[in-house]
Amino acid sequence: MATTGDGQAGDDKAGGPQIRRVGVIGGTGPAGRALAARLAASGLEVHLGSRSPERAEEVVAELRDRWSGRDLRMHGVANLDAAGADIVVLATPFEAAAETAAGLADALSGRVVVSMVNALTRVGRELHALVPALGSVAATVQSVLPRSEVTAAFQHLPAKHLGDLDHELVADVLVCAPSPRSATETAALVESVPGLRAVKAGSLASAGPVEALTAVLVNVNIRYRAHVAVRLEGLRAGDA
Template structure:
């Protein structure tokens, strides 16, 4: 499976690209500039020279041509970036991992986009895509550290069963991660907003927290 990452040159997108590639996904780092994407790919592969990571760089159109696409841009560019490649995204699963947040001093505050969530805004911008929301609570550092498992649960929200299933299949391939179906895309609003709480905990306790749920039995269905 080829996975393209819009905004793959940023911290979250680059970390996810490395992790996906390490699990055997042919991963394309996307950027407005193909040259910038190639530079980032070279840097990421240089950080893990013995891994043989299947990473390549392309402009956003090239990344959007993949089978599955991740929107990892800053939150305020997510919908417009997706809309710019709407033709490529039609009929495809598009995973939105952006969070609408603002930092006021030492405090993180969630913002509520006009559609209720960044993921819903992306879905509105590319109505023919199969948008899911996922990976909001996974620290970028943990994603990008291939020497350690991720150690996090991931909630997946979508109005499209195919998007939910595909996203969960990809996420479950990441070591240490459990994926859960958290319902329709409307649930993405509180999921995204909760990221502000996790970041506040990071500041308070000088750590990197992630989410684990109890009482959920994956083997039992």
């Protein structure tokens, strides 16, 4: 796939999306840096973004030092620069997601923005899912990015395993998207990582339950001291 003149993802001659450069907004947290490292290890160029470019550069240096035997094409940049990639992942804390996205609305115009954000709160020893007024974090972000297509994906991958590049992933990633184009581009990003299978789970109307399931999985992990992921049975090869 060639990129368009403004750097957005295009299509290759076969008609399928081919992503070369990924931006991770708010990529200095556990989930963001884990996904950034995994995508870079899969051969993509990753622009890890932060409000502080200096902090982003520090995190990239830490990841390169940890995985010194790997060729990780990563750059620590400001969130605004990360927003100019072929496809963009939003990895901020829930409380900052909509505000951060709104501030980048112009840069994100026309792009697919993948929200991996979950709305969770701790109650005693458990994590509970919060339900935003619009039904999901992804829908909330979509409301402040009217010129972008916001999808939901990557909610259920444990950050510890995602960020351990020596750990072989075997998991399904549920993708909720507002259009076939955004679903296909998000699925292509998911499946750029060996061991991950994208499963298209419907529109953003399904994003709320998908995000909420994260609380259940985290509670299972706490109870059993595990790092579980989602794997759907019954899909035939090629169905997803």
